[in-house]
Amino acid sequence: MTETSAAELARTDEGRACLEALLADPATALVAFDFDGTLSPIVADPASAVADPEAVAALGRLGHLVGTVAVITGRPARTAVELGGLDRVAGLEGMVVLGQYGIERWDAETGEFRIPPPPAEIDDVEAALPALLAELGLTGVQLEHKQRAIGLHTRRCADPAGAFRTLAEPVRQLAEQHGLGVEPGRNVLEIRPPGVDKGDALRALVEERGSRSVVFGGDDLGDLPAFHTARALREEGLTSLLVVSASAEEDALVQLADVVVDGPPGVAGWCSAVADLLEGRPA
Ligand SMILES: O=P(O)(O)OC[C@H]1O[C@H](O[C@H]2O[C@H](CO)[C@@H](O)[C@H](O)[C@H]2O)[C@H](O)[C@@H](O)[C@@H]1O
Secondary structure, X not given: OOOOOHHHOOOOHHHHHHHHHHHHOHHHEEXXXXXXXXXXXXXXXXXXXXXXXXXXXXXXXXXXXXXXXXXXXXXXXXXXXXXXXXXXXXXXXXXXXXXXXXXXXXXXXXXXXXXXXXOOHHHHHHHHHHHHHHHHOOOOOEEEEOOOOEEEEOOXXXXXXXXXXXXXXXXXHHHHHOOOEEEEEOOEEEEEOOOOOHHHHHHHHHXXXXXXXXXXXEOOHHHHHHHHHHHHHHOOOOEEEEEEEOOOOOOOOHHHOOEEEOHHHHHHHHHHHHHHHHOOOOX
């Protein structure tokens, strides 16, 4: 595990204010992380992206200590629970997973999944994709069917960035024809219904839990709305601390960060150091 000193837990005044509030009143703290690239290292096959065991164990430590721990992810809630092993981590017995950018939910306490039916348009998009990929002459694009969304992954293409650029506009047009939107990410374009994002998901959870200090960590463009929401909460009298799980692939979040850590091992170190402080141990 990467060691994180107390001084490195928050490098901004706003982040330090949140950390102080969290330490003073952990019961009203919410700690939420994105899944891929944050709790789980990026791998070539999305189906194999199991969580970093140290990151989820450290989140579990926080689960014993703060009011709410959550995962807010673009993955289906079921997939995040499975890949994270989140139903068998000590300390996560009360956690919440908000999947597909917040429209799906899993509550660890009851084990219940709330999964709304998928939009019919996704099947039409799926049917159109093979012809589109053939027309563009792209091979190696991996399709990830997520029931209410389809990810087109270019990571395994010979030229991932080039394939991403080639796909961007045709995929946007296809999505638009079916009343859907496109969520870009790290070597992925995801066709999904518009109308909900991680910012909405985070705000709803904060309100539901009555949280006063809010930590959110992410690594990719899909996390930007949650970053903006967390910062907006400051104007409403709450505190927030934004953790970026850094990568060479995406730096859009860094300018909004209160602390930048080195991928999932860095997230593990950050969570452990906060848990140490909450337990009264020197970090
Ligand atoms: O919101 P997240 O939890 O970050 O999910 C966003 C997307 O992440 C996944 O794709 C990314 O991770 C894959 C596995 O490491 C990697 O192969 C891919 O290149 C990354 O973009 C996931 O497959 C998508 O469904 C998520 O929407």
